[in-house]
Amino acid sequence: MKKRFNKSVALILVLSFLVLWGCAPQQKPLPEEGSSFSVHFIDVGQADAALILCDGKAMMIDGGNSEDSNLIYSYLSKRQITHLDYMVATHPHEDHIGGLAGALNAATVGTVYCPVTEYDSGVFRNFKKYVEKQGAAITVPRKGDTFELGNAVCTVIAVDPDAEDTNNTSIVLRIEYGKTSFLFTADAERAVELELVDSRYKLESTVLKVGHHGSDTSTSYVFLREIMPEYAVISVGADNDYGHPTGEVLSRLRDADVKVLRTDKHGTVVCTSDGKTVSFQTEKYSGDVLGVTGESDAETKDDGIDYVLNTKESSMKFHYPDCSAVEKMSPKNRRDYHGTRDELIKQGYTPCGICKP
Structure with missing residues (x-):
C-alpha cells in the first residue's frame, strides 16, 4: 500500500513539473551568427x-x-x-x-x-x-x-x-x-x-x-x-x-x-x-532625432543621438554630436546614429580625431 502511495505522489510531482514548465515563458533563441x-x-x-x-x-x-x-x-x-x-x-x-x-x-x-x-x-x-x-x-x-x-x-x-x-x-x-x-x-x-x-x-x-x-x-x-x-x-x-x-x-x-x-x-x-x-x-538631420515628442525642440537637439556620421567615402568618420567638426559637415553627408561604437567600426567608420568618440 505504501509503495502504491509513493508511486502516486511521484506521478503527481512529475505531472505538476511538466505543467509548470509548459506554462513558463520560453527563452527566445537569438539569431544564428552572421544573421542580419x-x-x-x-x-x-x-x-x-x-x-x-x-x-x-x-x-x-x-x-x-x-x-x-x-x-x-x-x-x-x-x-x-x-x-x-x-x-x-x-x-x-x-x-x-x-x-x-x-x-x-x-x-x-x-x-x-x-x-x-x-x-x-x-x-x-x-x-x-x-x-x-x-x-x-x-x-x-x-x-x-x-x-x-x-x-x-x-x-x-x-x-x-x-x-x-x-x-x-x-x-x-x-x-x-x-x-x-x-x-x-x-x-x-x-x-x-x-x-x-x-x-x-x-x-x-x-x-x-x-x-x-x-x-x-x-x-x-x-x-x-x-x-x-x-x-x-x-x-x-x-x-x-x-x-x-x-x-x-x-x-x-x-x-x-x-x-x-x-x-x-x-x-x-x-x-x-x-x-x-x-x-x-x-537620412537627414532634425533636432528631435529619437526625442520623445516627435516635435522639434532646440533644447533637446542632441537627445538620443549617440553619434553623428560623415558618410562621405573619403571620410567615413563618426563624431560626438557636439563635436566642432559636425557644424562644418555638409548636410548631404551627415547622418545621425543611435547605436554603439563597435557597430560603427564594424561598418567601416573610424572615430574623429578631434572629439575622439
Missing part, C-alpha cells in the same frame, strides 16, 4: 512604404503613391534587390499600393498578400496587372498565418476583407527577430485596435510603425499600453493637409515615453537589429 535584419522606412511623403531585409531575403510592406513608383524602383535597384520573397499590400488605398508597380518592375516576387483581390480603383487594377504579369496572384491571408523571412518570424494578427471601412481591412503584421519585435499597423483604426487588445495575440513590440500616419483615429491609449514600444516611426508628409501626426497622438506617445522618428523630419529611417537591441540611422 533591417527595416527601411522609406520616405514617400504622406504615404507608407517599408522594405524588410533579413538573411538575404526581402519583403516590401506597401509602396507609397503612384508617383513614388520611380523612387521605389531606384531604392531596390541601388541595393541590388532583384527578388522580393514577400509583398504585403496592407489595404487597397493608393497611398499604400500605388508605388508597388515600381517594386514589381525592379524585382520578381514570390508571395503577394492583400486583404482583397478586387477593388474598384484604377490604381488597384494597375497593381493587380503587374502582379499577374509576373505569373503571381494575390493571396488573402488569414488571422494567425505565419511565415518566415530568414530568421525573422512574421505573423498576421489582423485582417478583415469584409470591413466596411477600407482602412479596417488592413493587414496588421508583427515581426519577431530574436528578442526584438516590430508591429506594422497600416491604417487600422481604433475598432481594430480594441479587437487586438482583446485577442490572444502578443502585441508587445520594440518598434511600432504608427497607424494611419499619426491620425487620431489610431494609436489609442489602450492599444499603446499593450504594445509598450520603445520606439515609434511615423510615415508622414511634411505640412500635409490632414494635420498628421496629430497633437493628440504625439501626446499619447510622449506620455508612454516612446522615442519618435518621423519621415517628414528625418527622411528615410533605417532600423537595424542584432536580435537583442535595435539601432537607427536617418
